[in-house]
Amino acid sequence: MPAPYNLDGQVAVVTGSTSGIGQAMAEALARQGVNVVLNGFGDPAQIETDRRRIEAETGVKVLYHGADMTRPGEITDLIDTAWRELGRLDILVNNAGIQHVAPVDEFPPEKWDAIIAINLTSAFHATRAALPVMKAAGRGRIVNLASAHGLVASPFKSAYVAAKHGIVGFTKSCALEVARQGITVNAICPGYVKTPLVEAQIADQAKARGIAVDRVVEDVILAAQPNKSFIEYEQLAGLLLYLVSDMGAGTTGAALTVDGGWTAA
Structure with missing residues (x-):
């Protein structure tokens, strides 16, 4: 029996969804009747196998777009493709992310630039492209994957912590801008x-x-x-489905933790 999320026929773009959290979230949406655009890097044959499998298991349309999250033009084309090919855009999940661990004084500048570009700046470009479509429809759901590291810090992760703190701030600012336009913007902050x-x-x-x-x-x-x-994928997917459904309409600008109590102390 389907869960009462009432998402049938909606369209979602999930960045960084060829593996890990992003793939789990894309599949959770597909199981609720959402047509999904996958994005990310990986083995092309495996990506196509996963795309076909999700379609076969759920009966929804599943597309793949290989936008590089460091390239603004490709990010815009990802959003435009979803709208052009599937006719609408209801949900944007900004999930793409990378990591590098090193002391600040040994941190390679190119790694810093890549982490900020993919983990933070790509969310701006995708959101900027998606909001006009959502505003025209009078409804939209944007969910940004932050981290417990968007709320607290750990050593040797300066770029990642900076980017995830930025995502939380970006989420709050966007939420205030569109609070009266039927669009919610929230951040999920997982633990490990x-x-x-x-x-x-x-x-x-x-x-x-x-x-x-x-x-x-x-x-x-x-x-x-x-x-x-x-933290299990299903625990994150459950929160995602709440936020993108009508049940989550009153929640916006929030940084919601799924962290096993990490940030409670």
């Missing part, structure tokens, strides 16, 4: 989810801190999460 990105961080953290890999999860990765458990 065992994504490919986090798997890579484990090795990076071990190198940066000079400790064994098997100690990183217990002493570093989940050290700040009181529940000592990775």
Whole structure:
């Protein structure tokens, strides 16, 4: 029996959705009858396999657009393609993100620039392109994937923390601008989810801190999460579905945590 989200026939763009959190969110939307535009890098054959699988399992239309999130023109074309090919745009999930771990004085400038571009600036470009469509329709839902690191900091992640704090501020500012136009803008702030990105961080953290890999999860990765458990994709998808449905219409400008108690202290 379908959940009472009433999303049938809507259209969503989910950036960074060829793996990890983004893919899980795209699939959750598709299962509720939302036509989805996937975006991200990866093996083209695998991306096509996943696209066809989601279509077959859900019966919705699933497109793929390979926009590079560092290129504003390609981001605009991603949004334009969704509207042109699917006839509407109801939901934008700004999820694309990368990570690099290093002390500030050893942080490669090119890594800083890439993280800010993909984790923060791409959300501006996608939102800027999507809002005219949503304003014309009188309704829209924008959900930005921030992080617990959008609210608190950790060492060796200066670019990521700066970008995610920026996402939270961007979310609030946008929400105030469109609060009376049927559009909500919110941020989800997860704790650690065992994504490919986090798997890579484990090795990076071990190198940066000079400790064994098997100690990183217990002493570093989940050290700040009181529940000592990775956040599950389904937990994030549940919050997403609430926010993009009519049930979430009264929630805007919020930075909502799914972090196992990390930011409670």
